Amino acid sequence: MNFLLGFLWAAFDTRNEQDVVCRLKRHEPQAMADLYDQYGKLVFSVIFRIVKEGGVAEDLTQETFLRIWNRAQFFDHEKGALGPWILAVARNRAIDYLRSVEGRLAQRTTDFGPAREHPSDFVNLERDVIQSDRARLLREAFAKLSPNQRLVIEMAYYEGLSQTEMAQRMKQPLGTVKTWVRTALKILRQELDEVAPV
Amino acid sequence: MNSRDELSDLLELYALGLLEEPERSRVEELLQSASPELLARWKEALETNAILTAAVPLVEPPPSLRQRILASVGATQRAVWKWAWAALVAASLSLCVYWGEQARQRGQQLARLRADLESTLAQAARSNADLEQLRKLLGFLNAAETRVVSFGPQQRMPQGRVLLHPSRGVALIASNLPPAPAGRIYEMWLLKKGQAVPAGLFQSSSDGTAIHIHLTPVPLDVKIAVTVEPESGSPEPTSTPLFIAGL
Numbered sequence: 123m124n125f126l127l128g129f130l131w132a133a134f135d136t137r138n139e140q141d142v143v144c145r146l147k148r149h150e151p152q153a154m155a156d157l158y159d160q161y162g163k164l165v166f167s168v169i170f171r172i173v174k175e176g177g178v179a180e181d182l183t184q185e186t187f188l189r190i191w192n193r194a195q196f197f198d199h200e201k202g203a204l205g206p207w208i209l210a211v212a213r214n215r216a217i218d219y220l221r222s223v224e225g226r227l228a229q230r231t232t233d234f235g236p237a238r239e240h241p242s243d244f245v246n247l248e249r250d251v252i253q254s255d256r257a258r259l260l261r262e263a264f265a266k267l268s269p270n271q272r273l274v275i276e277m278a279y280y281e282g283l284s285q286t287e288m289a290q291r292m293k294q295p296l297g298t299v300k301t302w303v304r305t306a307l308k309i310l311r312q313e314l315d316e317v318a319p320v
Numbered sequence: 321m322n323s324r325d326e327l328s329d330l331l332e333l334y335a336l337g338l339l340e341e342p343e344r345s346r347v348e349e350l351l352q353s354a355s356p357e358l359l360a361r362w363k364e365a366l367e368t369n370a371i372l373t374a375a376v377p378l379v380e381p382p383p384s385l386r387q388r389i390l391a392s393v394g395a396t397q398r399a400v401w402k403w404a405w406a407a408l409v410a411a412s413l414s415l416c417v418y419w420g421e422q423a424r425q426r427g428q429q430l431a432r433l434r435a436d437l438e439s440t441l442a443q444a445a446r447s448n449a450d451l452e453q454l455r456k457l458l459g460f461l462n463a464a465e466t467r468v469v470s471f472g473p474q475q476r477m478p479q480g481r482v483l484l485h486p487s488r489g490v491a492l493i494a495s496n497l498p499p500a501p502a503g504r505i506y507e508m509w510l511l512k513k514g515q516a517v518p519a520g521l522f523q524s525s526s527d528g529t530a531i532h533i534h535l536t537p538v539p540l541d542v543k544i545a546v547t548v549e550p551e552s553g554s555p556e557p558t559s560t561p562l563f564i565a566g567l
Binding site: 180 | 325328337364368375376378389394535536538553
């Protein structure tokens with residue numbers, strides 16, 4: 123019975139999310155309210171974790187939702203995963219801000235290219251991946267990482283540092299940093315594979 | 321690629337915008353192939369990134385943020401917000417008065433800006449979105465480090481001013497800028513060292529005025545350009561700039 127209820131609830135959430143996206147495409151203001159009620163806290167939390175300033179986080183959260191509002195028409199409401207898309211947009215806004223403040227854009231000698239956030243990238247993903255068992259397992263696995271492995275993952279996700287920049291920041295050889303990144307991602311992936319065999 | 325793990329590593333870093341050359345080019349080539357195996361890894365990479373990005377301590381945003389965002393898209397106000405809105409109007413008008421004093425001391429240029437702002441503020445009373453823009457604009461004008469650049473005075477259209485602040489960002493005030501045609505939108509760009517960085521989309525109002533604010537720190541030697549782009553915006557300019565302004 124619980125399984126059935128969970129299935130029905132997930133189906134309801136999916137339909138609800140599709141409805142929100144359709145209304146966003148029609149630029150219905152109430153759709154923005156529904157979207158904010160569902161993702162506002164998470165988006166603000168992600169941005170605040172990265173920029174660490176409340177006022178800036180508010181501005182960037184607003185910018186994130188306006189970007190979603192302006193680009194919703196390119197989002198596939200049937201196959202798209204709204205949560206991962208919003209999170210990518212939010213992270214990118216915050217990382218762009220960090221890079222500007224720290225002047226890292228001007229210092230960069232290598233072009234890394236933009237982070238991916240076009241709506242067309244976020245199709246056929248698990249729609250509720252953020253709330254899934256995989257997410258819980260991955261968070262548990264994160265605690266198993268060594269301090270250096272955890273640090274490089276945090277620098278990648280929450281500071282937007284490339285491996286070269288990490289090596290400079292940590293005063294470690296690039297090869298060492300790459301090993302930490304690779305090992306950390308492998309440990310995390312192994313946990314996910316236990317519930318998502320391919 | 322040597323292994324499935326290596327491919328997944330590269331895809332995750334690529335999706336985050338952190339992959340350096342030559343690996344970045346290798347991944348882009350692989351993505352062109354769109355093989356089922358690769359697409360499966362790509363999907364997993366985006367999911368992993370979403371999960372890790374979301375693995376943050378939850379922080380409650382201030383209640384005012386919701387109203388601020390909804391106001392920016394013209395959502396209907398609640399009664400309580402109407403009072404807050406009225407208070408905000410009063411506060412903004414008070415700031416304008418205060419600014420009148422400041423502007424006189426700063427000279428003729430800022431005095432003209434203040435007049436523009438007061439005029440625009442009167443129009444913004446009908447729009448929360450405009451009011452929010454003006455609140456930010458006041459912040460620019462009130463900051464000692466703000467630099468003002470005029471553009472297009474010798475042309476019939478468009479013309480206006482750009483306000484640059486090293487830590488706040490860029491504010492554009494334009495007039496004689498007719499609304500972009502259907503399916504098109506204005507996009508602002510930051511030009512530096514031959515590169516154009518997107519700085520947000522905006523639309524002008526029916527009277528040809530526009531205010532656009534980009535809240536990201538900028539170097540003062542950056543130049544500002546505006547182009548007409550498809551409604552979703554573009555990663556780089558696809559049309560000739562309507563104007564370029566800079567110190």
